[in-house]
Amino acid sequence: MPVASNVDRFFDTLSRYLELKAADPSCQESGDVDIGFPYDAIELIARDERLVELMRAGSFDSLMKYVEDETRRWAAKVMGTPV
Template sequence: MKLAPPGVPSPQPGESILGTPLDPQLAAIYRRLGAAEFWDLALHGLTSDEDGLIPRNEWLRRRGQVQYRASLVFGWKPGFAFYYGTVPQLANSRGIQPVIYIQAMEALFAVPIASSVDRFFQLYSHYLERLVRNPGYVGSGIPDVTFPWDMADLIGQDAALMRQLHAGRFDFLTDNQRDALEWLQELRALHP
């Protein structure tokens, strides 16, 4: 695990970042720490280098795809084009934004994984618990559990996320990719 100190000044909830309001839960995280790495999750710091929150999002948004334009990417899986971002346009009345997983390796699409940043980190902690209890991982060090795909049962318990999912609020992010559509169908079946 690697942690960097928080940036100065610390961002405020609702502060405009690239023209969209910063999620209050994400702002709280950035008030406590800067860039970070936890196993296979890295958080963009509030720095001006290429992996900083704003430069990275500017670079991604220049690509023009809706998955990047509609989100604020705050994290990624090191070594892969797998990203985690909030979706400001889907914020609730308190400004809390859902979190999506953006897959950009073979095909580009995004799928919902949590109704909030707090729920995202809860889900990730449950993933780590499953990982270390998995006999295959314990014996070989190679994960048999993948995030977020093997966490559908817990994602389906996120009532706020499921309401948005059933309302079709995330459909515009799938780009009609088969994997994304199957994921949405699986989640909808878990919580009809």
């Protein structure tokens, strides 16, 4: 499942996601972080314009052949296309 256009973008997106999770009041109260990356990081991943371009161009279609419907819906949301 494509989550970044390159390794630097991946680590940048993941770190931003973790910062947001850590700032969540429920996480601060319990100390537990429910990691839902990449499914809960659609907006952050969609900021990677190069990744979105590659996804729209079908560059990852061969990798996405056998994924579940949930992953297809996630990819459509990242690309900003109707589900």
